[in-house]
Amino acid sequence: MALKNEYLSNLLETVKKRNAAEPEFIQAVTEVLESLEPVVEKRPDLVEAGVFERLVEPERQLMFRVPWVDDQGKVQVNRGFRVQFSSAIGPYKGGIRLHPSVYLGIIKFLGFEQVLKNSLTTLPMGGGKGGSDFDPKGKSDGEIMRFCQSFMTELYRHIGADTDVPAGDIGTGAREVGYMYGQYKRLANEFTGILTGKGLTYGGSLVRTEATGYGLCYFTDVMLKANGKSFEGQTVVVSGSGNVSIYAVEKAVEMGAKVVAMSDSNGYIHDPNGIDLACVKQLKEVERRRIKDYVDTHPGATYKEGSTGIWTIPCDIALPCATQNEIDKASAEILVKNGCYCVSEGANMPSTPEAIEVYLANGVLYGPAKAANAGGVATSGLEMSQNSARLSWTFEEVDQKLKNIMHNIFKNCDETAKAYGMEGNYMAGANIAGFLKVAEAMKAQGCV
Template sequence: MAIVSDVLMNVKKRNLNEPEFLQAVQEVLESLEPVIEMHPEYKDAGILERMVEPERQVIFRVPWVDDKGIVRVNRGFRVQFNSAIGPYKGGIRFHPSVYIGIIKFLGFEQIFKNSLTGLPIGGGKGGSDFDPKGKSDGEVMRFCQSFMTELYKYVGADVDVPAGDIGVGAREVGYMYGQFKRITGSYEGVLTGKGLSFGGSLVRTEATGYGLVYFVNEMIKAKGYELKDKKVVVSGSGNVAIYAVQKLQEFNAKVIAMSDSNGYIYDEKGINIATIKKLKEVERKRISEYVKEHPHAEYHEGHRGIWNIKCDIALPSATQNEIDENSARQLALNGCFAVGEGSNMPSTPEAIKVFQTNNILFAPAKAANAGGVATSALEMSQNSMRMSWTFEEVDFKLQEIMKNIYKNCIKAANDYGFGDNLAVGANIAGFLKVADAMYKQGVV
């Protein structure tokens, strides 16, 4: 379709050397051709042209002093992509790989993910090339304070509400929130993922991992499967992976492998998640330490090898493009029947084609890992009402949100002739709500 190809061509010209962003845009736009054909008013209103251009991009210097008294300088980012259905909402990532293209890709994905939750939140993302690994608490605090000293100008409870992401957990959110409050004197829900003692929500820590499992469970139930006794491989060992494993074990699935950026562990008896939580959340050590406490387990260098393990279900929950075409083929050869994306865009386009060609059930990230931002929005609601809900209340709302996301994705795919293709269904369902809001608000 000419309009889609023209928009894509323009995006490629204007965003050179940003492959992650271009990949995300192309994947979404190509699935929207039948939608634009059925809604010519969106073409006339320039919806696609406006949707691929962020409303605002902020890049700033973050100076801080390390424990040796040496001045360090990092770069900070915030991309406020789309506010058609609510204030910008999206995490902050601290990782050496962060640059504007990564933040734009994540922010663009966030538009559709947030729309799918059914909650009034727009799309945004932020971060820095700062690496918290190996830094002392004091260094992390000084960096976070410097980061927020600039970021505070652009965020607020009704404007932009950041959360955590890779490298940004409860510690980092706490330091940033404290600095925001110090500068503004305002005690508001400007960040989510806060500590429970100052406005945080129960289940927020577990939400992305739990939501991933709830979504995958809905997907496989529709095809007559259940999680019980299934062998599962989960990449990563951060927040998403840990709580996905915890919830899988509650469903009596058997998780046999996890990884970090150095390598992966294989435990045929089933991963001891208590050991992983201790290593990663308390001691902040590498996953290789697991075999010291569980000598029957195996550790292998190189994280990609995890996809060679024979499993029923794979949940990539580490980082973008971690499953390439070869890894996908290996999963198919080993009998994997379902893949659920826990991290953002962990499967390359070629890998997704392999899944679809081999009839592997595929849960795309913008739907499957939406539980985190959904619970962040629930935290915003609690902050606005000055209330705290119980764990059971929030968990129930999360389960219902993930069930509704699945139903809406399937319905959108069916309505536009894509059968049960959840990847396309997620794009269309997320797009329709935002496009309708943009159209009715005029050219802004």
């Protein structure tokens, strides 16, 4: 879909010139601006206030050196990033991604998405993101600890419980969060809710581990039911095998679905009898092995190299939970041809713009990432609340709050889409609803 509004077209050209080497960021901004065309027509006051121009420019971008010593005594150097995108409705909030693909453009796209995602949760959180091109795979615990300590030695001066609250992301799990939190506490000499995703013994929240995967299914379930469908008896494909994927599988099965495929960065497994999640948890969470080892103990299962091939497996519901742009136009067309009627995103921006066009053109129920995978940051917000009040809620309490938040996010997306004449387009509804809350705050606070 091409922008028709001249004002937004000119703004997008400016974004492209300023960020020419950052295709992921340009892609994310393009999608949102396309959705906001009807808002420009209805709200000229936001144009006059310069809200759109400020929305696409981060408040602050940090890039720093991260030196650490490996087990052979050799000095290694990585690059660290933190993009503090918007504090209009609360302190910056967003995860830390550790992956070789990380560079400034990836962090900016994630931070931009986070602004609208956090807005949709209705919790008082701004948007930010951080990370490094460090690869935790194959590293010892000692190497990971030394990297995390070095990373936090620089980052700690830029964050705080009321300034910027990082969390986990790809490559940053409980182990990494623990090392980072320990170093922050050591440097700042204070015990505070500065990171979320912490261990339960030092301020973490129950359900945080499960939150993104569970939240994805809560959102998808209410979206399905609003359209006369459900998870019950449906065949589901879930990409990835990390935290989000594992708990999306767990909740989808609990809701009556059969999940037949999962993947990692090397390839994918297909088990027509239904994925044995206990085995996957043992492989990925305990032994840290590759997904291909699953077939050694499951004779009916097959493994194939190349993770994107997972979308050739026939399914009713697809839950992409691996990484950005994992479903392209060709994969989307195969999904539709094979009878997939619902795609709901657990990863950040896992569908290309061309894939999304295929979904919308074929009436596929599409749950966009910034709405469907907001459960992780929503529960991070609940962890922040517990830290601030020095409380610890039960699993059931947090899970119910998470479910309510995800149901409200869908309701907001649905009602906003209808209000702007785009009924059933939950992507447009999510973008507009998330934007309006931030925009009103920006306008009220003046030119800052």
